[in-house]
Amino acid sequence: MTPKSYLKIIFTALVIGLIGSSCQKPQQVTWPEKTNETKPWTRWWWHGSAVNAGDLTANMEELEAAGFGGVEITPIYDVKGYEDQSLSFQSSEWMAMFEHTLKEGQRLGLGIDLANASGWPFGGPWIGAEHACKNVQFKSYSLKGGEKLNEKVQFIQPAAVRAVGHRVDISEVKFPISSNTNLQELALDQVQFEKPLPLQTLMAFNKNGEVLELTDKVDSDGTxxxxxPEGDWNLYAVFQGWHGKMVERAGTGxxxxxxxxxxxxxxxxxxxxFDKNAKDIDLTGLRAFFNDSYEVDDARGDSNWTPLFFDEFKNRRGYDLKQYLPALFGNDTEENNKRVLCDYRETISDLLLDRFTKVWAGWAESHQAIIRNQAHGSPANILDLYEASHIPETEGTDPMRIKMATSAGHVSGKPLIACEAATWLDEHFLANLSAVKQNLDNYLANGVNHIVYHGTPYSPKAEEYPGWMFYAAVHFAPSNSWWNDLKEVNRYVTNCQSFMQxxxxxxxxLLYFPIYDAWTERDRTILPHFGGHTEELTSQLSNHLIKSGYTFDYISDKQIGKLTCQNQSIFSGNVKYKTILIPATDYIPLETMQKLMALAEGGATIIFEKELPNDVxxxxxxxxxxxEFQTLVKSLNFQTTGEVSSASHGSGKIVKSANVPELLNSENIYAESMADAGLWFNRVIRPEGTCYFISNWSGKTIDQWLTIQSSGKEAVLFDPMTEEMGKATVKKTSGIQSEVYLQLKPGETRILQWYSSAVEATDFPLWQTSNTSTDLKNEWEISFTKGVPSLPESYKTSELKSWTEESDELQKFSGTASYKTTFKKPAEDASTYVLNLGKVHESAVVILNGEKLGTLVGPDFQINIPGALLTENNELEIQVTNLMANSMIDLEKRGVQYKKFYNINFAAHERTNVGLxxxxxxxxxxxxxxGLLGPVNLTALTKLSVELIKTK
Structure with missing residues (x-):
């Protein structure tokens, strides 16, 4: 081939390549696929399981129409007056209704989960004393050489009983618990019968270190x-007690x-x-079994023992706990006391993981199902419990508590991480949809991608208002006045989760959770519990990280053992991290320290806050x-520059400093500036590129450039409430950083999605308001379209104020009112206007000239109106819905008895609302x-020039 021919081929290839690239179409921008899992789900309480096929179907059809994707069935306490309709839990009749629900779920496209217990924690009438939760008790005795013990080796458990909402005498309770026929009325929380406890071991210790086991020298009567022998002897007798915790809020059976x-x-x-009773049931359509948190130890004392504990301890910790009973009970040297207690607590943690969580998960898989598990509140490393669960689930509002579940889900590659959302947001009937959205955004910003509301009671269609209700929840049910507007919130959740899933x-x-420090320190209870409140072990550091905008996941020792390192990045499965941060800690397992050193040797950077741990x-x-630990530590040759000390190890390094932000920045790990602006966010990777959930609960309007720690070819903004989308206004900066211009009113959310190629989309509009506005002070016609106790008469007014000021009848009304007025097109012509409703109680649907524009739930009640929709004369309708509280006040004053439940009946959230x-x-x-309090006005908007913004 001649050089000329070769050049001709090269030129032709280049031309073809250029033509091909010029013809490549920009990528279409669409919302991700919606499924029943991207939709929110709800806990569905079956009070007393007093359900029937017709009402089950009717309830499920309402839930599906409201935008729910699935339900979690939780049988709960009974309803007074419906005892003859209650179905005993897991009876053949109950199973028939469960099977009916599964079939209806398939027809309606609703997923179905099932709580394994009626109430919580796991238990029931088929659990006898032998398999019930237990505790450890001990007695100590002192003898001198030649003496015999002149008392019985015996521990009589005193009788005790606690019930919900009333006093019960132990004489009213029979043994065994299952023999009581009035358990709904008794509402037992914890029962301990007076009886001698079985001896587990008797050990003798002298000051010379001799240890003798005397268990076989104790007669059946305790002698x-x-x-x-010669010397001073201390005897320790360990007894197995019955903790006595009862299943909380259980229904019949x-x-x-x-x-x-x-x-x-x-x-x-x-x-x-369940296996016995479901053997002839078609379980098709059942997704998961559910556990509503541990919560065994919210009774008096801890459940902290099991019959095989001594054997389990020896197998797991490598020594005989019987030989160290003084240390277990805090009567040895301080060193031994701490270390034995740590080993005891770690063994409890292991047992809860291996003997319960993994057993339950394996059992669920045998039914072609999975488990959804609330592990918080457990006396265990809940990161490991969550990892062993197919769907980890959290609850509460503390970001650190939420992140315990989401972190374990992230580290172990779980596709779904759930939450029990909107529990006790306010007193009954006072939570509005703005508060609900804020609660949901808190979960989404901290890694949850599967919202489960708490919750929706099954209620017969013929039941009078307000129907059946749960004692500790926002009332997500059709009898709530804002039920129709909830559908818009559900659509919002679906849009957000379609990105986050x-x-x-x-x-x-990766932020190490230093649980061994907590296990080593003795406190008022023998077992510390985790995930119930802010974790004090890391709270100062973790709160600083999240408030500063650093992104992290917690990690446990077991999870660290599975990490790998490649190209200086740390991998947990296919999830990549830049570093591991070890908070200031005293104790760490040798195996964990060895793994950290191995990761560093492979290229990773390991960061220690302040100093390395002190000991194993x-x-x-x-x-x-x-x-061995000291050998590892002494192998590191630290060099100090400023506040940072660094030691090379293999192809990686170990660094330490009290100034964690400086440490992170020195390793090119930067905070997201959105946190400084008061924004909540969550960052994930999707096939298209980096994606952010961003929500504004700062209390102020955001209108500014923000630096973000990611980049791409182009970025698109999605508004999950309005479903508007368009290209983001972006400035590229050095490295992977970019700047994006964001406008967010209080309570608003955006999804920011990067794409690796050009996209076909218009620009997401950025607006500035004019200095003048048109006040809509015309007369308003107010009519009432839906609500209770009855629909009030219509009226007209030129003064917008609370409808409760109009009449006594309207003070009792909960529902929806239609506000109608007419107005002329503003003199200031614009392509778009913003309609500001001012003050609204509590949600509003905006309709212009017969066309629905959107639903507003607050806290900001503004909506943009395209100028093309305005005519010379316009009809504006605002459908405003208030809370159900006003109708409930009326019910109370009229003496209507809606609080008709067994067990806790209907508890108050605040003590000021507890009745006689x-x-x-x-x-x-x-x-x-x-209602609509206004003022209502219309203001012209003009688009901000992208060129102008980019130079701003």
Missing amino acids: LNWEA GEGNVIDHFSEEAAKLFLAD NSTPNNDI SGLSDLAARQK DGTFTAMHWNPLES
Whole structure:
């Protein structure tokens, strides 16, 4: 081939390439696929399981129409007056209704989960004392050489009983618990019968370090047949007690003992009852079994023992706990006390993981189902419990508590991470949809991608208003006045979750959870519990990180053991992180320290806050482990520059400093500036590129450039409430950083999605308002379209104020009013106007000239109106819905008995709302402001020039 021919081929190839690239069409921008899992779900309480096929279908059709994607069935306490309709939990009749629900779920496209217990924690009438939760008790005795013990080796458990909402005497309760026929009325929380406890071991210790086991020298009546040898002897007798925790809020057939969560035999026995009763049931359509948190130890004392504990401890910790009973109970050297207690607590943690959580998960898989698990509140490393769950689920509002579940889900590659949303947002009937959205955004910003409301009671269609209700929840049910507007919130959740699901987390830091520090320090209870409140172990550091905009996931010791390093990045499965941050901690397992060093050797950067840990945890083979630990530490040659000390190790390094932000920035790990602006956010990776959920609950309007720690070819903004979308206004900066211009009113949300190629979309509009506005002070015609107790008469007014000021009848009304007025097109011509409704109680649907423009739930009640929709004369309708509180005040004052439930009946959230009968009351409330209060005005908008903004 001649050089000329070669050049001709090259030229032709270049031309073809250029033509091909010029013909490549920009990528179409669309919303991700919607499924029943991208929609929100709801907990569906079956009170007393007093359900029937017709009402089950009717309830489910209402839920599907409101935009729900699935339900979690939780049978709960009974309703007074409906005892003859209650179905005993997991009976054949109950199973028939469950099967009907599964079939209807398939017809309606609703997913179905099922709580394994009626109420919580796991337990029921088929759990006897042998498999019920237990505790440890001990007695100590002192003998001198030649003496015999002159008292019985015996522990009589005193009788005790606690019930919900009333006093019960132990004489009213029979043993066994299952023999009581009035358990709904008793509403037992914890029961301990007076009886001798079985001896687990008797050990003798002298000051010379001699240890003798005397268990086989104790007769059945407690007599010790042993004379103390020469010296001073301390005897420790360990007894197995009955903790006595009852299943909380159980319905008929679900009342009884809570299981021993540390016993595989007890877990399997509990689950076998479902197997027995469901053997002829078609479980097609069942997605998951559910556990409504641990919550065993919210009774008096801890459940902290199991019959095989001594054997389990020896197998797991490598030494015999019987030999160290003084240390277990805090009577040895301080060093031994701490280390043995740590080992005891770690063993409890292991048992809850291996003997309950994994057993339950495996059982669910045998039914072609998965588990959804609330692990918080457990005396265990809940990161490991969450990892063992197919769908980790959290609750509460503390970001650190939420991140315990989402972190475990991220680190272990879980596609769904759920939450129990909107529990006790306010007192009954006072939570509006703005508060609901804020609660949901808090979850979405902290990594949740599967919202489950708390919740919706099953209620018969013929039941009078307000129907059946749960004692501790926002009332997500058709009888709530804002039910129709909830559909818009559900659509919003669906849009957000369609982005947040089918994604990979994109957090920079793995934050070690130093649980061994907590396990080593003795406190008022023998077992610390985790995930119930802000985790004090890391709260100062973790709160600083999140408030500063650093992205992180918690990680446990077991999870660290599975990490790998490649190209200086740390991988947990296919999820990539930049570093591991170890908070200031005293104790760490040798295996964890060895793994951290191995990761550094492979190229990773490991960051320690302040200093390296002081010591290894636990007691077994302590001297050898301490020696190995010190060898690792001394192998590091730190060089200090400023506040940062660094030691090379292999192809990576170990760095330490008290100034964590400086440490992170030195490793090119930067905070997202959105946090400084008061924005909540979550960053993930989707097939198209980096994606952000961004929500504004700062209390102020955001209108500014923000630096973000990502980039791409182009970025698109999506408004998940209005479904508007368009190209973001972006400035590229150095590295992977970019700047994006954001406008967000209080309560607004955007999804920011990067794309790796050009996209076909118009620009997302950025607006500035004119200095003049048109006040709509015309006469308003107000009519009432839906609500209770009855529809009031229509009226007209030129003064917008709460409708409760119009008449006594309107003070009692909860529902929707239509506000209609007419107005002329503003003199200031514009392509778009903003309609500001001013003050609204509590949500509003905006309709212009017969066309629905949108639903507003607050806290900001503004909506943009295209100028093309305005004519010379326009009709504006605002459909405003208030809270159900006003109608409930009226019910209370009229003495209508809607609080007719067993067990807790209807509890108040605030003590000021507790009535004389101990239940919630709204009797003394004044009617809440309701309706459109305004002022209402219309203001012209002009688009901000992209060129102008880019130079701003």
